[in-house]
Amino acid sequence: GAVVSQHPSWVICKSGTSVKIECRSLDFQATTMFWYRQFPKQSLMLMATSNEGSKATYEQGVEKDKFLINHASLTLSTLTVTSAHPEDSSFYICSAGTANNYGYTFGSGTRLTVV
Amino acid sequence: QKEVEQDPGPLSVPEGAIVSLNCTYSNSAFQYFMWYRQYSRKGPELLMYTYSSGNKEDGRFTAQVDKSSKYISLFIRDSQPSDSATYLCAMSEGGGNKLTFGTGTQLKVEL
Numbered sequence: 231g232a233v234v235s236q237h238p239s240w241v242i243c244k245s246g247t248s249v250k251i252e253c254r255s256l257d258f259q260a261t262t263m264f265w266y267r268q269f270p271k272q273s274l275m276l277m278a279t280s281n282e283g284s285k286a287t288y289e290q291g292v293e294k295d296k297f298l299i300n301h302a303s304l305t306l307s308t309l310t311v312t313s314a315h316p317e318d319s320s321f322y323i324c325s326a327g328t329a330n331n332y333g334y335t336f337g338s339g340t341r342l343t344v345v
Numbered sequence: 346q347k348e349v350e351q352d353p354g355p356l357s358v359p360e361g362a363i364v365s366l367n368c369t370y371s372n373s374a375f376q377y378f379m380w381y382r383q384y385s386r387k388g389p390e391l392l393m394y395t396y397s398s399g400n401k402e403d404g405r406f407t408a409q410v411d412k413s414s415k416y417i418s419l420f421i422r423d424s425q426p427s428d429s430a431t432y433l434c435a436m437s438e439g440g441g442n443k444l445t446f447g448t449g450t451q452l453k454v455e456l
Contacts, residue, residue: 236388264443271353273433273448274389323388325444334444336381336388 232258234326236337243314243344251309251340253324259304260326264334265297268321280307314344348372351434351447360456364421368434368447371415375436375445378410380419383431383449392432393419424454 233256243249253263262281266274278294280286280301288294296318298310307326311318321341327334351368358364366380377396381389393408395401395417401408407420417436421428431451435444 234388271451273351273446276443279443321386325388335391339386339388341386 232335234335234337236324236340238340239338240341245315245344246313248310248312249314249342251322253307253337255305255326261328263301263307264325265299265309266323268323316344319344346371348445349436349447352450353448355451355453357453357455358424360426360454362424364424364452366419366432366450368417369415370436374438376439377437378417379435380408381433381435383433389433426454426456429453
C-alpha cells in the first residue's frame with residue numbers, strides 16, 4: 231500500500247531558529263500534499279495544500295512567510311518553520327495523494343517543541 | 346457552527362461490544378466520506394472511505410453514509426483493546442480536494 235515517510239519524528243529547537251520537516255511518498259507519486267497541525271486532543275487543522283511544481287495554497291490565518299512549503303518533486307514536500315517560537319510547538323502531519331485519491335495517506339507526524 | 350461535528354468522547358466500552366461512532370455535517374457538497382484511526386502521537390490511518398450514500402463493510406468495520414440527513418457512522422463489531430484510539434471522520438467534495446475533519450472521538454475498549 232501507499233506509504234508516506236515523515237522526518238524527523240520529533241525535534242526540539244531553540245526559539246528563533248528554523249526547523250525543516252520532510253514528507254516523502256515512498257511508493258507512489260503524490261501530485262498533492264497537505265500539511266496539518268494538531269494540538270493535544272484536538273483535530274487536524276489544515277495549514278496548506280501544495281501541488282508539485284506550484285506555490286502552496288495556505289488556509290486563512292496561516293502565515294505563509296512563517297511556514298514555508300516546498301513541493302519540488304512528486305515524492306517530496308518540505309515544511310520549514312521559520313523563526314520558531316514556543317507557540318509554534320505542536321504536532322505537524324503531512325498527507326499525500328493523487329488527483330484520484332480520496333483517502334490520502336498520512337505521515338507519522340513530527341512533534342515540534344520550541345524552547 | 347463547525348462544518349463537521351463529532352462527539353469527542355471519551356467513549357469506553359467492554360471488549361466484544363459493538364461500537365457506534367458518528368459525525369454530522371452541514372456542507373451538502375461533500376461527496377466522499379472517510380474514517381481514520383489515530384493512535385497517540387501517530388499519524389491518522391485510513392480505515393474506510395465511501396462515496397455518496399450507502400454502506401460499506403470491511404471485516405469488523407462498517408461505514409454508513411446518509412446524505413439526506415448529513416449523517417455518517419462507523420460501526421466496529423467485536424471490539425478489541427487494540428481498537429482503543431481516536432477515530433476521526435473526514436469529508437471532501439471531490440478527489441484531490443482537501444479533507445475537512447471532525448474533532449475525533451476517543452475510544453477505549455476495556456478488558
